[in-house]
Amino acid sequence: MDSFVEQLKRGTEEEFTEESAWDGSAVNTTSSSLPAIYLPLLPRYLLHPTTRGRKSTEFQETKKACLNYIQDALLQHQWQRAAEFMTNYLETLENTSAEQRMAAPEVIWRIGTEILCHHSKSSVEEFNYFAEQMKNLGVKKYLGVCLEHVFHLLCNGLIDDAYQNLSLAEGWRYGEQTIAQDKELKLIQAYKGLLDYYNWAKKRKAVLELDGDFADSVEQEMHSFFRQAAVNLKEIIKIPGVWDPFVKCYVDRRGESKKTLMSVLKILHEIVPSHELMLDYNAMLQKSKKRKHHRLGLEIIFTLLDFAGWKEHVKAWSCLAKQILENSSKHLDWVREEWNSRKDWWPAFHFSHYLAKRNWQENESLACEKALVAGILLGKDCKYFKYVSHEGCKAKKEKFRTMKKFVKKHSSTHLRASGVLDSCTHL
Amino acid sequence: MEEEDTRDYSEPCVQCSVVNWGLTDEGRFYCKSCHNVIERTKEVLTSDVVPNAKIQSISRGFRKRKKIARETTSVCSGSVDGGSYVLKRKKGNLRMSMPMTLSFCYIALLWLREPVTLSDLLRFVIDGHIPYLNAFQYFPEEMKLYGVDLKIFHVESWPVYEDVHNKMSELAAFLDLPRFPAITDSCFLHPNILCIKYLMEANLPDELHNWTCRVVKKINAGETDFLTLDPVNKSARKVKYDVLAAAIIIVVLKLLFLLDDQYEWLLANLAGKRNQKNKEGCLWFDFKKWYKIIKKSVDVEQKKLDEERARCLWKCEKPLFYSAKEKSVVLKKRQMVVNLQRQFGALSGSRQVAEKQSPSSFQLNWAEENTDGNCFHGHILEGVLQEKGNSLTTMNTKYWLCTVKLCNEKICGQLTHYKESNFPQSYQFVLNLFSFLLRVPASLIHEEVCLIEHKLFKTKLHRK
Numbered sequence: 057m058d059s060f061v062e063q064l065k066r067g068t069e070e071e072f073t074e075e076s077a078w079d080g081s082a083v084n085t086t087s088s089s090l091p092a093i094y095l096p097l098l099p100r101y102l103l104h105p106t107t108r109g110r111k112s113t114e115f116q117e118t119k120k121a122c123l124n125y126i127q128d129a130l131l132q133h134q135w136q137r138a139a140e141f142m143t144n145y146l147e148t149l150e151n152t153s154a155e156q157r158m159a160a161p162e163v164i165w166r167i168g169t170e171i172l173c174h175h176s177k178s179s180v181e182e183f184n185y186f187a188e189q190m191k192n193l194g195v196k197k198y199l200g201v202c203l204e205h206v207f208h209l210l211c212n213g214l215i216d217d218a219y220q221n222l223s224l225a226e227g228w229r230y231g232e233q234t235i236a237q238d239k240e241l242k243l244i245q246a247y248k249g250l251l252d253y254y255n256w257a258k259k260r261k262a263v264l265e266l267d268g269d270f271a272d273s274v275e276q277e278m279h280s281f282f283r284q285a286a287v288n289l290k291e292i293i294k295i296p297g298v299w300d301p302f303v304k305c306y307v308d309r310r311g312e313s314k315k316t317l318m319s320v321l322k323i324l325h326e327i328v329p330s331h332e333l334m335l336d337y338n339a340m341l342q343k344s345k346k347r348k349h350h351r352l353g354l355e356i357i358f359t360l361l362d363f364a365g366w367k368e369h370v371k372a373w374s375c376l377a378k379q380i381l382e383n384s385s386k387h388l389d390w391v392r393e394e395w396n397s398r399k400d401w402w403p404a405f406h407f408s409h410y411l412a413k414r415n416w417q418e419n420e421s422l423a424c425e426k427a428l429v430a431g432i433l434l435g436k437d438c439k440y441f442k443y444v445s446h447e448g449c450k451a452k453k454e455k456f457r458t459m460k461k462f463v464k465k466h467s468s469t470h471l472r473a474s475g476v477l478d479s480c481t482h483l
Numbered sequence: 484m485e486e487e488d489t490r491d492y493s494e495p496c497v498q499c500s501v502v503n504w505g506l507t508d509e510g511r512f513y514c515k516s517c518h519n520v521i522e523r524t525k526e527v528l529t530s531d532v533v534p535n536a537k538i539q540s541i542s543r544g545f546r547k548r549k550k551i552a553r554e555t556t557s558v559c560s561g562s563v564d565g566g567s568y569v570l571k572r573k574k575g576n577l578r579m580s581m582p583m584t585l586s587f588c589y590i591a592l593l594w595l596r597e598p599v600t601l602s603d604l605l606r607f608v609i610d611g612h613i614p615y616l617n618a619f620q621y622f623p624e625e626m627k628l629y630g631v632d633l634k635i636f637h638v639e640s641w642p643v644y645e646d647v648h649n650k651m652s653e654l655a656a657f658l659d660l661p662r663f664p665a666i667t668d669s670c671f672l673h674p675n676i677l678c679i680k681y682l683m684e685a686n687l688p689d690e691l692h693n694w695t696c697r698v699v700k701k702i703n704a705g706e707t708d709f710l711t712l713d714p715v716n717k718s719a720r721k722v723k724y725d726v727l728a729a730a731i732i733i734v735v736l737k738l739l740f741l742l743d744d745q746y747e748w749l750l751a752n753l754a755g756k757r758n759q760k761n762k763e764g765c766l767w768f769d770f771k772k773w774y775k776i777i778k779k780s781v782d783v784e785q786k787k788l789d790e791e792r793a794r795c796l797w798k799c800e801k802p803l804f805y806s807a808k809e810k811s812v813v814l815k816k817r818q819m820v821v822n823l824q825r826q827f828g829a830l831s832g833s834r835q836v837a838e839k840q841s842p843s844s845f846q847l848n849w850a851e852e853n854t855d856g857n858c859f860h861g862h863i864l865e866g867v868l869q870e871k872g873n874s875l876t877t878m879n880t881k882y883w884l885c886t887v888k889l890c891n892e893k894i895c896g897q898l899t900h901y902k903e904s905n906f907p908q909s910y911q912f913v914l915n916l917f918s919f920l921l922r923v924p925a926s927l928i929h930e931e932v933c934l935i936e937h938k939l940f941k942t943k944l945h946r947k
Contacts, residue, residue, distance in 0.1 A: 113639035121793040140831035143824045144794045150802065150816055152639065168827075175830050182826065189823055192518075 116156060119148045126167055135175040142167060149193070161193045165201060169208070180212055195233050199225060199240035206247060215251065222248040242295060246302055249288030253305040256281035282309060293320065296327055304333075325356060330363035335372060342379070351390055354379050358394045367406065368415070373425035380432055381466065395433060406430075407440035416447050424448070424459065431463035492523065507814055508801065518815045577657050580635060581615060582642045586651040588613075593651075593712060594663055598671035600725040601648060602921040603844060609641050609922070612842040617799035633803045644723075644923045652721045655714035666710040673710065674699045677728035684920055685732070686777060686849045688768050688862045694735040695728075702938040704731070723931065729917040730931035733910075734939070739867050740770060741879045742909040750878070753866050768862040774912065776857050780847060781919055846920060884940065885933045899933045901926035 112120075122145045129138035146164065151157045168186050172178045187205040191198055202225035209218040225244045228234075234241065259278035263271050289306040293299050306320060321337040334356055341353035357376045360366050383390050407430045415423040427444035434441070441463065448456030489504040489512060496502070496514040503515040512523040577583075585604065592599050608615045619628055619636045628636060666672050678695040682688075699705045710722055740747040751771035758766050798820070804813040849858040868875045885906070889898045903911055903925075911925075914932075918925040937944065 114641055115639040115797050118792055118795050118797075121789070125790065125793050136831055139827045141793065142827045143831060144796060146820050146823050146827070147796060147798050149820055150798055150813075152637075164823075168823075171827070171830065177830055182830075185826060186823070189819055189826075193819065 113152070116151065116153060119145060119151070119156075123163070130167070130170055133174070135171055138167070138171050139175065142171065161190065161197055165190050165197065165204075169204070173208075180209070180214065183208055184217075195230050196236070198230070198233070199228065199237040199244060202228075203240055203243055203247075206244075215254065219248075219251045219255075222251060242292065245288045246292045246299070249285045249292060250302060250305060252281045252285030252288065253309065256285055256309060285309070290320075293324065300332065322352075325359075329356075329359045330365055334360050335369075335375070338375060350383070351387075354383060354390055354394060358398065361406070362398070368419065368422055370419070370422045370425055373422065373429060377425060377428045377432070380429065384432075384466070399433075403434060403438070407434065407438060409439045409443060412440045412443040416444055424455070428459060428463065431459075432466050436460070436463050497521075513814075518811070518818065520811055577653060581618075581638050582647050583650050583654065585615075585642050585647050586654050589647065589651055590655055590658075590660075593672075596664055596666065596670050596672065598844075600672065600677070601644060601723070602725045602923060605642055605644060605647065606846075606922055607842050610842065615642070616797065617801070619803075620799050620801045628803065633805060637803055639797065644921075645927065648721065648723060652712075652714070655712065656717070658714075660714045662715065663712040665707045667707055668705060672724040674704050674724070674728050674731055677724055678731055680844070681728050681732055681917070681920070683849070683860065684845055684847050685916060686773065686847070686857075686859050687732070687736075688864060689860050690768075690862075690864045691732070691735055691739075694738065695731050698731050698734055698738075698935070698939065702935055704935075723927075725921055726923065726928055726931045727935075729921060729928050730935055733913050733917065733928070733932050734935050736913055737882065737910070739864070739877050739879060740909075741881055741883075742907055742913065743881075743883060744907040744909055746879060746881075747909055750867055757866065765861070765863045765865075766856075767865045768859060768867065773859055774909075776859075777916060778912070781916060784846070785919060882940075884936050885929065886936075887944075889933065889937060897926075897930065899926075899930045901929040 122141055126138050126141045148160045172183045190201045206218045206221050226248055256278055259274055262274050289302055292302055324331055338353045338356045341349040357379055360372055366372050380391055423444050427441050430438050430440040445456055445460050492504055493502050496519055499517040501516040504512050505515045507513050511520055513520040589601050589604055607613045616638050668675055675696050682691055747770045751769050754767040754769040802813045802817045804810045867878055869878050886899055892898055914925045914928055917928050
C-alpha cells in the first residue's frame, strides 16, 4: 500500500491537475498548445512540444504574491499590515511541493522575527512563543533558531533566560543533524562559555565583597562556572576563527596561571599571528626570565609587523626597536635569522621613500620609531632614515640629533647583522 | 470544549512530562506541548450543522485502533472509483473532477436558462459563495476520505473558464442529452439582453444597444439555432454567451470610435468642448472622460482583487493526508500553523473582516441618480453618428481588423494569438476592462472579436 501512496504523491501534477492559473497560462490539453516544429530529420515525437513538467499551482502563485506584499510592508515599516499578510502566508508550511515546504521555515523565521522586533504590540514573551514554535517546526534549523533566540534575549538584557536557553541547546543531540549543525553548536558552546565567564565574574565580585559563610558557597558557584567556562572556551579557540571576546575572557580569568595563559596565546600565535593580543603576549614574554621566551618574543614582534594591519602601530615599532637592541649584543644571530627572511621585502614594504614622506606627514612619532629601526637594520644611509632625520633636524627637533648619534653608534649592528662585517673580516 | 473533555485526564505526557492535553479530530488525546499522540480516545458527539447534507446517522467512526486494522485495505486505500483515477485515462473516458462539477452545474443552469453566465458562476466560486476549495469539509461523517480520493478533492487552483466550458460540451455529449431548451430573444443569455447588462456595467451609453443589436443581426448571432446548445451536433461551435456579448460591444466601440489611439480622442475633444458650452440638456458621450473614470475604478478594484488573491486561505481545519503514517505530521503542522496564525492575527491591524457580500450579478455599479456625473448611461452619441437617408450611420468610415486570417485550430491549438504590443492602447484598454469584468483572459475575448469581425466583413474578405 505504501508504494501505492508513493505513486499517488508522485503523480500529483501529472495527469490530474489540468487546471492552470485563471489569468490564462497555457491550458494543458491533450493536443499540443504550441506550434509544431518542422525540422528535417527530427523524430516525430519531438514535433509537438508540450508545456509539461512541474507547473506551479495557484496556491503557490498566491503565496508568492502574498510574500511580495509582506516584503513591501516590511520595507515601508507597516508592521500591522505585514502581520496581516503573514497570517495568510503561514499556510505555505503545508505546501504540497516538498521543495517549497523545506524552504518555508527559514522565510517564516526571518519575517516573523522582523515583525516581532519592530511591532509596537510585540514583547519578549511574544518572541519567546514564536521562537518555541519555530524550534518545533523542524530539526534542520533547530540550533540556528536557538542561537538567534539567545541573541535576542541578550540584546534585551535577559541574561538568565539566555543562559537557560543556551544550556538546553547545548545538550541537544539529533543523530546526523548534530554533525550537520556543528557550526551552530560550536557557537552555542562559545556563548555558553561566555556567559559562564560572565557569571563567574559576577560571583568573583560577590566573593570579594562578602565575608564568612556566604562567601564560601558563592565561591563554590564561582568555581563551577569557572570550570564550565574553561571547558567550553578552550575547545572553541582551537578552531580557526576570530574569537577575540572569548579569548579575552579565557585569558582574563586565567590570570593566576601564567603558564596556561601563555600556552593558549602560543596556540593563538600559530593560528593568527597578527592578532591584537600578540603585543600583550610579547610583553609577557619579555617579562619572563626564560631565554626561549625572549627568542619567541622577537619572532612574534617581527611577524606582527609582517602584516599590513600593524604597519602604522607606533608601539609595535618601538617594541621591535627595543628588542633588536637588547638582543644585538648577545643574540645577534637571532636578529639576523629574523631579518634574513625579511631583508628582501621589508625595505619596500616599510621603508620606502614614499612611506617616509607619508609617515612623517601623518604621524611623527611613528616615523621616528620606524626611522630608528630602519637606521639600525639598514644603516644610516637608507632612504627612510635619511629622509626622516633630515626632516626632523629641519624642524629642529632635539631628539633627532640624539637619534642620529644613536643610530651611528648602532649602525655597526646593521653591518654586523647583514653579515658584511663578518665577510670583511674574512678578507 | 476541548478543556472540558480532557480535564479529567491528568497523567503527565510520556515524552515531555507536561500535563496539557488536546483532542485530535479522531478523538485521540495528544500532548499540546510536544504533539505526542496517545492511545486514549474520547467519544465525541458533535452537533455541528453540516450545511446541505442529510445526516443519516451519527457514526462513531473508526475510533479504536484495532478497528482500523480490521478494515479491508480497499477502504484504507480509498474508494474503488478513486483507484481508477490514478490509471491512465482512456480517450473518451470522462472522469469527475472538481472543475467538472462546475461544468455539471453550468449545464443545469443552461438547461434551466437561468440568468447566470459561466463567468458569473466561476466568480461566485472564487468569491467563496459556492463551496469548492475545501468542499469535503461539508461531507457527512460517514464519508471518510482516504488515499486516492484525496486527489479528487484536493484543490490547489481555481477553475479556468475555457477548461470548464470545454468539459461542459464533453459532458453533455457523454450524458446523451438532447437539444437544450431554446435560447430565444427573451432569454437572459441572448446577446441582445446580455449586452444591456454589460453596457450598464461598463458604464457605456444605453444608445449603444441599438448598435449591438444591429451587429448581432448582421452576424446572425441572434438565431435560436446558433445560440442553443445541441450536444448531438458535434461540429457546431459551443457559444460562450458572456464572451460573445463582450466581444460584440467591443466591435461596436471599434465601429463608432475606431480605437486607433487617435480618432476616439478627437471625438472626445469635440464632445468635451460641446459639453462645456451646453451644460443644460443631454450630455454628449465623451470617450476621454469615460476612460479616466473607468480606469480609476477598475484600477482600484483590480488592486483589491490582487490583495484578496494573496490573502486567500487554501487550507481548512480538516487537513488532508494520504495515509495514517502521514496523519500525525500533517495534524501537527496544522496545529502549528493555527497557533502562529493566532499570534500574528492578534498583531494585525484591526482590519474589519468585511461581511461577506451576498453574491451579486454586477461588480461595478453606476448610479444614475449620482450627481457626480460619473454615470454615462444617459449620454448620447451625438457627434459620433450622422444621418444617412433615414437611418443613422457612424461618422467613422474606417475599420481595422484584428486579424486578416484565422489560424488553424488543429495546428495552433487556437484560432488567434493575442500579442498586446500589436494593438492600439485603447483597444487593449477595452479588452482588459471586459477581461476584468468576466475574469477571463483578454486573449479569449480577443478571439471572439476576431471571429465576429470575420463574419461581419466576410464578403469584403472573400473578395480579396
